Amino acid sequence: MQKKAVYSIAILFTILFLVMVGFGIIIPIMPFYIKKLGGGSTAIGLFMSVYSVMQFFFAPFWGRLSDRIGRRPVLLIGLSGYALTFILFGLLNSLWLMIAVRALSGMISSATLPTAMAYLADVTEGSERSKSMGIVGAAMGLGMVFGPALGGWLGHYSYSMPFFVAGGLATLLIPFAWTFLPESLPAGAKQVEKDKTRLSWAVVRHPLFVLFLLAFVMNFTMAMFEATFALLAAEKIGFGPKQMGTMFTFLGLIGVVIQGGLLGRLSRRLGDARLIKAGTWLSGAGLLLIIASASKYLMYLGTAVNMVGGSLQGPTTSSLASKANRGSQGAAMGLLQSFASLGRILGPLSGGALYGIHRHLPYWSGALLIFAVIIFSSDRITALERVAEIG
Template sequence: MKTSTSAPLCPVTPHVKTRIIVVISLSVFISLIGIGMVVPILSVYADTLGASSFWIGVVFAAFALSRTICMPFFGRMADRYEKKHMMAAGLFFYALISLGYIIAPTVFLLTIVRFVHGIASAMIAPVAMAYLGSIAGKGEEARVMSRFQAAMLFGFGAGPLMGGVIYDLFGFSASFYALMAFSALACLIVVLFLPEEQTLPLSDAAVSGGGDAGNPDSETKDKWNWQTLRGLLFHPVYGGTMLISFASEFGMIGILVFIPLFVPLFGISPAGAGLIISLNVFVAGILQMIFGRIGDRHNRCALIIPGALIFAVSLAIFPLCTTLVAFLLVSFLNAVGALFFFPAVSATMVEAGRVYGMGSTMGIYNSIRGGSGIIAPLVGGLVADAFGLEAVFVLIGLFVAAITGVFFLLAVMPAYRHRRSDTKRVP
């Protein structure tokens, strides 16, 4: 079984690597514009169908449930089959299923549409991350993955702002038609411009290293089993990173689901809610484009902890905001926390992928985040119904901070004790 130290410095030729990063990032950017367009209106749309806060949580959780179930399966397939074909199929079905939002007349049917849409979504993100992880050389994991993460954030940032404006001008249906159009365009880009893995020209370093571009060897792929899964999840760093990612997803859900419901209490329109969400992800994307290499140059655990704490504090102080300017400032602070957090997490998962299979690792990682997406809307909806929307943000912030402490005990303290022990042995 290979470790991250066996990965060649440059698995594929530089110009091919650049092309892959651009094509995948562009397709994800375009598709997420469409996906993000429905974020600020979906809660409102479900509300017009008579949904309670709990049922709004169910609508969002249905999407996360199907993604969580399917992502390990599609991730495993990505280690065996052509990733380009899987991404194209996922984007095609994503576009087709978008029509279901328009024709769903009840909350129950809207939930079914979200569930099916989640299955298509499971074929996109983990497969794209596995493709990029397989071409990332040693020491450039954060740089490659931060480009992808920034594209996701830019697309998802532009989407809510556009969706809120389109809803204000043209109503619900126009936003769902736009989702279909953007998903179809992203599918076309993948089909026309993304090279197949089997045709990739390897760099000199990869050829001299046996042609393995950072993936586990064939024996590891063939013997992937539950023991391998256990090894990944119970690894102090890899498992701890997945745990803190699970907690951080609560924060993202809190912003995406409950900000559109919370800000109208202060006279802020859906377009304003879209602006708050868009600023958050735009700033995070810009910072990662500029400083994404930070995850390759510094201790990743030391980056994850302060980033997660900033993330937690910003969530907890959302209820103190009463104006649009205040919400925007706290949203900016939240994005600063993401600068430290996300590049370090993505790079750590690439390292894990070299050991356990890139597709399998990314599928499990995204599935765990998806599991949070199931629980967070439901718990948040129950908390909102019982104690009010303010309590949702406070409790999520406390939860993220508590899990950050657990991560410190799992991933940082054992390494610190090991270094102290080694130091004492030195004569």
């Protein structure tokens, strides 16, 4: 990998780590903060989901814009929006203004992830691209390890402090990114929008639709897991907040090790298509193991298998999408993230409803859905890898 690419990836690692710290920093304090402002469970659910709703609609826009004007300005817009909205969170004392700013945050800061993925596609090739996607995935995983811990620690002193810290860090990062992050899109490639697909029924005819569908299903089932697992673990084996924190730290570290250390070598050896399929099957198997878990050791095993699967599948899906859609990386990454966001919107609602019927139903239905989509898409994923190899 060229020195310039390594340098740029390091900056993107820092940006996305910070973004995910900000995403995770609100998890331990938000229910208490919203309750303090007079809201209940409905307000908490609305606050958590409105970001993904905005991301669903706006991620494709930012991706297409980065194809036209370049990656660097769109990344800086996303980072600036992130800093502004988190500082506003710390200043507000109105529940509905908090929800409105959360929506604004989803609109603007959703520019970061699809544009970062497109940036990586610009500066890397072949197995190096899968490795770089894994490194970025590791940054996001680390952010989700440190974010909740930081939020819980700072929130002990003040509910506003975590927001000011996250917004302040982003503000400090803006001049750094402005100075040191070069543009990755060649000047001659700007103003050319080869991929004109929008969020409509026409997207089912997109060459990458099978990857979009896989991104939706994997994020949908993960969101069902996240929405119900604390309840399931408490009922089955008596886990409390302390045990849950330990488990999620353990899972985050697994994701970091795989995506940051192993994925590049595995991609060179096996290829993206095999890793996507293996990861998807492992994710479904992990959900079945969780159902069968009657002790904390089996529960750790089931969640670890599920995490390994997701860590293999997620970055390699992004990598294959970028390789098979040359010339419109931003548009492809935007659509991919939009489908992932749709899964994160619908997953918690579906998981909660299914859990009310039977505590294992979100996991049975999630596993069956995962197995169905990989059986349906297996040959198409292999064909996309061939297209990517031909170039």
